[in-house]
Amino acid sequence: MEKISVQQEITQLLTEAFAPQKLEVINDSASHRGHMGDDGSGESHFTVVIESAAFEGVSRLQRQRMVNKALGDLPGERVHALAIKASAPGGA
Template identity: 65%
Template sequence: MTDTATVPAPPFLGQIITARLTEALAPTHLEVVNDSHHHAGHSGDDGTGESHWTVVVESPRFSGLSRVARQRLVNGALADLLATRIHALAIRARAPGE
């Protein structure tokens, strides 16, 4: 008898980014945009189609923080991915009401 069970595909990087930022920042708004197609063939394109990203995130955690401090929170949530799978990350981080 042959086992026909399939192994589920690993989540796309965008799903991982979304889950990490949701857990770390409890955002009231979150957009995760794959910009990799704009960089195909350029330096940093690893051929996966998941190397360049933009995140737009609104979170109460950002209230009273500088732009740099906000970006550090995002980078901290994604640190291992930035070291291995993300070549470029554009961040737009704001607090509610901004």
């Protein structure tokens, strides 16, 4: 089986969990090179921008918890930092 990147794995997990209308997984690792948490892999810091109907009527904190739950062990194990911008369609 071909090894996929952490970025691809995040994309796949969030697509399966939320069927998002919009999903961007941005690798911010290069801007953190040499800083605390940089493991040298080039895949330690990410920003996720996700829009999904699953987030309608859900607080910002709960949306972040939902995303972290969908990602399982990735945050904290293979991803040092994860910024999450989760919204429902229409910006809610």
